[in-house]
Amino acid sequence: xxxxxxxxxxxxxxxxxxxxIASADTQTKDKxxxxxxxxxxxxxxxxxxxxxxxxxxxxxxxxxDALIDRLTLTSETVENMAKGIVQISELPDPVGEISDMRxxxxxxxVGKMRVPIGVIGMIYESRPxxxxxxxxxxxxxxxxxxxxxxxESFNSNQIIGQCISTALKTxxxxxxxxxxxxxxxxxxxxxxxxxxxYVDVIIxxxxxxxxxxxxxxxxxxxxxxxDGVCHVYVDKxxxxxxxLSIADNAKTQRYGxxxxxxxxxIHESIAPTFLPxxxxxxxxxxxxxxxxxxxxxxxxxxxxxxxxxxYEEYLAPILAIKTVSGLDEAIQHISKYGSQHTDAIVTxxxxxxxxxxxxVDSSSVMIxxxxxxxxGFEYGLGAEIGISTNKLHARxxxxxxxxxxxxxxxxxxxxxxx
Amino acid sequence: xxxxxxxxxxxxxxxxxxxxIASADTQTKDKxxxxxxxxxxxxxxxxxxxxxxxxxxxxxxxxxDALIDRLTLTSETVENMAKGIVQISELPDPVGEISDMRxxxxxxxVGKMRVPIGVIGMIYESRPxxxxxxxxxxxxxxxxxxxxxxxESFNSNQIIGQCISTALKTxxxxxxxxxxxxxxxxxxxxxxxxxxxYVDVIIxxxxxxxxxxxxxxxxxxxxxxxDGVCHVYVDKxxxxxxxLSIADNAKTQRYGxxxxxxxxxIHESIAPTFLPxxxxxxxxxxxxxxxxxxxxxxxxxxxxxxxxxxYEEYLAPILAIKTVSGLDEAIQHISKYGSQHTDAIVTxxxxxxxxxxxxVDSSSVMIxxxxxxxxGFEYGLGAEIGISTNKLHARxxxxxxxxxxxxxxxxxxxxxxx
Numbered sequence: 073x074x075x076x077x078x079x080x081x082x083x084x085x086x087x088x089x090x091x092x093i094a095s096a097d098t099q100t101k102d103k104x105x106x107x108x109x110x111x112x113x114x115x116x117x118x119x120x121x122x123x124x125x126x127x128x129x130x131x132x133x134x135x136x137d138a139l140i141d142r143l144t145l146t147s148e149t150v151e152n153m154a155k156g157i158v159q160i161s162e163l164p165d166p167v168g169e170i171s172d173m174r175x176x177x178x179x180x181x182v183g184k185m186r187v188p189i190g191v192i193g194m195i196y197e198s199r200p201x202x203x204x205x206x207x208x209x210x211x212x213x214x215x216x217x218x219x220x221x222x223x224e225s226f227n228s229n230q231i232i233g234q235c236i237s238t239a240l241k242t243x244x245x246x247x248x249x250x251x252x253x254x255x256x257x258x259x260x261x262x263x264x265x266x267x268x269x270y271v272d273v274i275i276x277x278x279x280x281x282x283x284x285x286x287x288x289x290x291x292x293x294x295x296x297x298x299d300g301v302c303h304v305y306v307d308k309x310x311x312x313x314x315x316l317s318i319a320d321n322a323k324t325q326r327y328g329x330x331x332x333x334x335x336x337x338i339h340e341s342i343a344p345t346f347l348p349x350x351x352x353x354x355x356x357x358x359x360x361x362x363x364x365x366x367x368x369x370x371x372x373x374x375x376x377x378x379x380x381x382x383y384e385e386y387l388a389p390i391l392a393i394k395t396v397s398g399l400d401e402a403i404q405h406i407s408k409y410g411s412q413h414t415d416a417i418v419t420x421x422x423x424x425x426x427x428x429x430x431x432v433d434s435s436s437v438m439i440x441x442x443x444x445x446x447x448g449f450e451y452g453l454g455a456e457i458g459i460s461t462n463k464l465h466a467r468x469x470x471x472x473x474x475x476x477x478x479x480x481x482x483x484x485x486x487x488x489x490x
Numbered sequence: 491x492x493x494x495x496x497x498x499x500x501x502x503x504x505x506x507x508x509x510x511i512a513s514a515d516t517q518t519k520d521k522x523x524x525x526x527x528x529x530x531x532x533x534x535x536x537x538x539x540x541x542x543x544x545x546x547x548x549x550x551x552x553x554x555d556a557l558i559d560r561l562t563l564t565s566e567t568v569e570n571m572a573k574g575i576v577q578i579s580e581l582p583d584p585v586g587e588i589s590d591m592r593x594x595x596x597x598x599x600v601g602k603m604r605v606p607i608g609v610i611g612m613i614y615e616s617r618p619x620x621x622x623x624x625x626x627x628x629x630x631x632x633x634x635x636x637x638x639x640x641x642e643s644f645n646s647n648q649i650i651g652q653c654i655s656t657a658l659k660t661x662x663x664x665x666x667x668x669x670x671x672x673x674x675x676x677x678x679x680x681x682x683x684x685x686x687x688y689v690d691v692i693i694x695x696x697x698x699x700x701x702x703x704x705x706x707x708x709x710x711x712x713x714x715x716x717d718g719v720c721h722v723y724v725d726k727x728x729x730x731x732x733x734l735s736i737a738d739n740a741k742t743q744r745y746g747x748x749x750x751x752x753x754x755x756i757h758e759s760i761a762p763t764f765l766p767x768x769x770x771x772x773x774x775x776x777x778x779x780x781x782x783x784x785x786x787x788x789x790x791x792x793x794x795x796x797x798x799x800x801y802e803e804y805l806a807p808i809l810a811i812k813t814v815s816g817l818d819e820a821i822q823h824i825s826k827y828g829s830q831h832t833d834a835i836v837t838x839x840x841x842x843x844x845x846x847x848x849x850v851d852s853s854s855v856m857i858x859x860x861x862x863x864x865x866g867f868e869y870g871l872g873a874e875i876g877i878s879t880n881k882l883h884a885r886x887x888x889x890x891x892x893x894x895x896x897x898x899x900x901x902x903x904x905x906x907x908x
Contacts, residue, residue: 095849180859489868
């Protein structure tokens with residue numbers, strides 16, 4: 073069977089199974105999730121064996137250490153994977169919830185019911201734990217999912233898929249609810265994103281190249297973010313200690329995450345006091361600074377920032393710094409160079425905070441907090457399937473709610489329209 | 491200037507203006523809306539003159555009467571257009587509303603703020619009042635809009651656009667907030683749907699052909715419905731009087747609307763009593779009935795339904811009727827042949843109602859009410875810019891809320907992530 077027929081078959085099975093899981097009760101879904109977790113723990117050594125094969129292959133191919141790191145599973149990560157699935161089973165079921173019920177003059181009552189989207193197509197790289205996480209979130213939210221992981225984690229994903237498959241069988245749920253693509257054929261991605269009749273939304277997770285390719289080729293709506301060029305703006309009315317600690321944390325707590333600060337903006341009136349201090353903190357952590365002329369006066373060893381630096385998602389111990397004349401310039405800079413992911417202001421000034429939060433058009437906007445908080449767990453979603461910078465549907469961290477939608481429900485007693 | 495440059499210029503102006511209108515306060519927006527309404531009333535005779543030109547042109551081209559009907563404005567419709575805009579000014583402003591604020595263990599408070607989408611591209615046919623309605627809804631929801639009406643209503647749309655333009659000027663708002671495309675070049679539609687950097691969402695309204703073309707060519711997310719193959723299912727436990735009155739109303743109150751019933755499904759056990767009665771009512775109104783064999787036994791003068799009838803949106807005094815073995819077959823039929831627009835069940839049985847409302851995957855699902863209620867005004871949205879059968883973002887009638895989205899807002903006091 074060629075991969076196009078194979079992918080269509082997966083799509084048909086997913087569409088069929090999506091009806092079963094959409095109307096499954098909470099208990100059945102939670103039982104299946106616990107069964108998946110149990111199976112992952114039970115098959116731990118098989119999972120680690122399969123993962124070892126992937127790592128060996130990756131080393132043979134000379135893949136970068138960072139990539140091999142992300143690929144590597146240990147007994148601890150497998151147990152965490154299982155714990156994550158159990159946690160999802162403990163989250164409230166979003167499906168079927170009815171809200172905003174209002175009586176209308178005609179006599180009908182109108183409200184909204186939270187319902188699954190249908191079939192999710194997930195395309196991702198490296199981390200095999202995404203296979204388990206995404207399966208758990210989709211199942212709990214009443215969706216079927218087709219999982220297409222990277223070829224570098226093929227063996228790991230297959231065995232995790234088998235565990236899920238076994239668990240679905242023991243819970244009497246159709247296999248089509250979670251399907252891990254069983255081919256490394258690169259065409260499979262291109263085919264998945266064209267299965268309009270069978271897949272309702274595509275969620276790509278991985279490098280910018282992958283996400284761009286998927287967004288470009290997809291005939292199906294895509295929930296995505298391309299990159300995270302996140303800003304912290306230190307206002308003239310900032311509390312200096314908060315500003316130092318937030319700027320430090322936003323840049324250095326982790327370098328490779330999409331909610332890491334990439335550009336620091338400073339009000340010119342606070343620059344002479346703030347910059348030397350943050351410069352010292354960052355130098356001690358070996359952060360390379362690329363700054364504009366106005367900022368470099370107050371910094372030791374700062375390189376000259378090029379225009380391209382303002383667009384850059386470094387994902388590395390590098391920070392761009394720019395001095396601005398005020399809130400207007402800060403907002404304009406973020407609007408021009410940012411990626412609408414996460415941006416923060418540090419200020420004690422209520423009206424500056426209020427303007428920033430209203431006018432910065434990003435999926436997360438923060439006052440006096442580190443951009444690193446932009447995360448499904450930190451926001452209380454329980455887990456996240458990804459982060460969205462879309463203008464429609466879900467923005468920011470996407471959890472169970474973002475995997476559902478609202479339909480209108482009308483309760484009448486024989487009403488007709490006149 | 492060729493039309494590609496022209497459309498790009500409109501896009502740039504819209505993107506620029508969208509920032510102003512996104513952060514405009516409620517009072518400014520409402521003042522502008524009232525100014526638009528006043529201007530429409532003041533320029534009534536100019537509007538009717540322009541409309542007369544369109545009608546003359548349409549008659550010369552031999553356009554169908556129904557089309558010319560939809561195109562025609564009277565002093566009454568112009569006044570209603572103005573009233574509609576005033577009503578929009580009286581609706582609560584959705585922008586800036588913060589909801590779901592929760593403290594998190596880290597100390598931050600996390601909530602969601604309702605924000606405009608940005609720039610809307612509206613593509614529509616015939617009715618010139620859409621120009622005013624859509625402009626009003628987009629402005630109130632803090633969005634800029636580019637309006638591309640049909641060539642048949644070109645002169646009417648231009649003069650309405652001038653009224654809006656004048657009103658924006660007197661309110662000191664940028665002209666880019668509402669722009670009516672000033673060319674009948676068909677390429678303009680194709681260009682509008684590719685302006686990815688300037689337009690955030692496309693809303694097509696018109697015949698299935700137009701909507702399909704727009705959806706196919708658009709590189710921008712589209713809020714749309716293709717057609718309304720709406721069903722009423724009369725359950726075995728239906729109240730006969732309610733069923734008759736709902737089925738009658740859903741089919742005959744208006745024929746050409748997307749929420750009109752196109753197929754009536756009847757439980758086999760109620761068919762012998764229900765069908766002769768509904769048949770009589772519909773015959774008196776000269777409705778053509780196309781029914782399956784099981785139904786035709788109980789109907790006079792019913793034609794034989796072909797497989798293609800179950801897919802058909804007649805938009806005419808024609809109804810397809812099918813007898814089903816029960817709720818399962820009804821849901822399966824709707825799932826296979828329906829268009830996920832609006833479907834209703836008539837039943838006094840709580841568990842049948844509950845299964846129907848949960849399992850029918852349509853943008854509006856109704857119990858004991860006429861499908862004709864699927865409408866923004868009837869639902870209490872104040873007005874609607876269209877109806878969506880999308881699986882993401884807004885489903886069903888789209889009002890002000892559907893023209894906005896939620897971003898995350900985080901309030902901290904210097905919190906950092908550990």
